[in-house]
Amino acid sequence: MRTGTWVTASAHIITAVIGSGVLSLAWAIAQLGWVAGPATLIIFSLITLFTSTLLADAYRHPDPVTGQRNYTYMDAVRAHLGGLKVRFCGVAQYSNLVGVTVGYTITASISMEMVRGSKCFHGKDKCHASTTLDMVVFGCIQLILCQVPNFHNLSRLSILAAVMSLTYSLIGLGLSIVKVASGGETRTTSATVSEAQRLWRIFQAIGDIAFAYAYSTVLIEIQDTLKSSPAENKTMKRASLVGISTTTIFYLLCGCVGYAAFGEDAPGDLLSGTGFNHPVWLLNVANVCVAIHLIGAYQVFAQPIFSFVETSCRQRWPEVKFVSTDHQITIPFLGGMSFHVNWFRVVWRSAYVAVTTVLAMVLPFFNVFLGLIGAVSFWPLTVYFPIEMYIARAKIPKFSVSWMCLQALSFVCLLISLIAAAGSVEGLVQSLKTYHPFKNEA
Numbered sequence: 001m002r003t004g005t006w007v008t009a010s011a012h013i014i015t016a017v018i019g020s021g022v023l024s025l026a027w028a029i030a031q032l033g034w035v036a037g038p039a040t041l042i043i044f045s046l047i048t049l050f051t052s053t054l055l056a057d058a059y060r061h062p063d064p065v066t067g068q069r070n071y072t073y074m075d076a077v078r079a080h081l082g083g084l085k086v087r088f089c090g091v092a093q094y095s096n097l098v099g100v101t102v103g104y105t106i107t108a109s110i111s112m113e114m115v116r117g118s119k120c121f122h123g124k125d126k127c128h129a130s131t132t133l134d135m136v137v138f139g140c141i142q143l144i145l146c147q148v149p150n151f152h153n154l155s156r157l158s159i160l161a162a163v164m165s166l167t168y169s170l171i172g173l174g175l176s177i178v179k180v181a182s183g184g185e186t187r188t189t190s191a192t193v194s195e196a197q198r199l200w201r202i203f204q205a206i207g208d209i210a211f212a213y214a215y216s217t218v219l220i221e222i223q224d225t226l227k228s229s230p231a232e233n234k235t236m237k238r239a240s241l242v243g244i245s246t247t248t249i250f251y252l253l254c255g256c257v258g259y260a261a262f263g264e265d266a267p268g269d270l271l272s273g274t275g276f277n278h279p280v281w282l283l284n285v286a287n288v289c290v291a292i293h294l295i296g297a298y299q300v301f302a303q304p305i306f307s308f309v310e311t312s313c314r315q316r317w318p319e320v321k322f323v324s325t326d327h328q329i330t331i332p333f334l335g336g337m338s339f340h341v342n343w344f345r346v347v348w349r350s351a352y353v354a355v356t357t358v359l360a361m362v363l364p365f366f367n368v369f370l371g372l373i374g375a376v377s378f379w380p381l382t383v384y385f386p387i388e389m390y391i392a393r394a395k396i397p398k399f400s401v402s403w404m405c406l407q408a409l410s411f412v413c414l415l416i417s418l419i420a421a422a423g424s425v426e427g428l429v430q431s432l433k434t435y436h437p438f439k440n441e442a
Contacts, residue, residue: 203423
């Protein structure tokens with residue numbers, strides 16, 4: 001049964017949107033400057049809000065209120081567009097979701113290591129630290145949580161994660177305000193880097209901001225949790241407005257105040273050891289909040305992958321009991337309490353968590369990884385498909401004013417995605433040249 005409301009949907013959105021991306025926004029603003037940085041944030045928020053309203057109407061087809069439900073993003077594309085675009089959507093969406101879960105594993109492990117090795121990172125002691133152990137711990141937690149059957153069972157986890165995201169954002173904002181108020185010189189120009197490096201960083205910063213608004217990949221799945229009265233598209237539009245407005249305010253505050261605090265030296269991760277050093281206890285609280293938030297956010301982005309694979313396998317092999325049969329297991333000494341287990345779900349989801357954990361160990365590059373994910377997924381999932389589905393549903397004639405405006409928006413966003421991807425690939429190449437996997441760093 002669908003029992004979700006605009007409150008639970010907003011919590012899912014905030015959990016998905018205010019994620020690790022907020023920690024890199026001070027760095028992104030530092031690359032773009034005082035005018036272009038905030039302007040880019042606002043532009044991305046408006047584009048995301050506009051296309052989210054278009055995507056919310058694609059949940060049902062042909063009528064956005066009374067039509068047949070589309071349970072996933074791919075189902076919506078199949079109903080409205082069909083053909084090869086369905087496969088293109090699947091590749092774009094699920095590769096993005098995998099990338100986000102890997103990115104969240106990286107980010108959560110950094111925060112966990114900040115807490116576990118706070119003496120190392122905040123100057124009280126000198127020692128060696130590695131995030132490998134923390135990635136393993138994060139993966140073990142996900143091994144348990146990934147057995148949550150579906151999106152409908154994640155509401156409480158998402159609300160908790162949303163509270164955690166707002167908490168660490170406020171802590172980062174507060175520390176930045178204190179640093180600005182305390183005075184001190186900060187460089188607000190990029191004279192220390194070459195023009196070529198500055199250009200690549202600008203491209204990468206655009207990708208980071210694009211990633212910060214990446215939730216279109218799970219919008220349809222979130223909308224599928226809503227009750228049907230009032231109409232799901234109206235509830236989802238309200239939730240999108242609340243979620244995106246809330247996150248944009250936090251993004252502007254955290255990004256701009258963080259830039260004011262650090263200037264050109266703004267760190268890629270505001271709460272890492274290269275950012276604030278004191279008070280240690282408050283930084284530890286913030287990093288604990290980051291870890292808890294990303295535990296929930298990982299599930300928000302992983303559940304569509306789990307659902308897609310399990311539904312496809314059940315449809316292809318309905319006669320195989322290992323895939324299609326649930327087994328009831330009774331827990332002794334708990335009054336006959338029981339739960340249902342599907343062994344295929346246990347094996348497949350555990351294998352997925354293991355693979356993403358290993359990938360995170362091999363590629364622990366925070367900024368460049370987020371930028372690449374955001375750049376690659378922004379155009380097709382946030383802009384192209386919502387616009388194309390709207391054109392098909394509204395039957396807008398080719399070369400009409402509306403059609404040309406929508407296509408122009410799509411083309412501009414494609415160019416933005418391409419240049420952001422180029423910057424992120426350059427940053428990834430430079431990071432790979434100097435990094436050795438599993439080697440402890442001082």
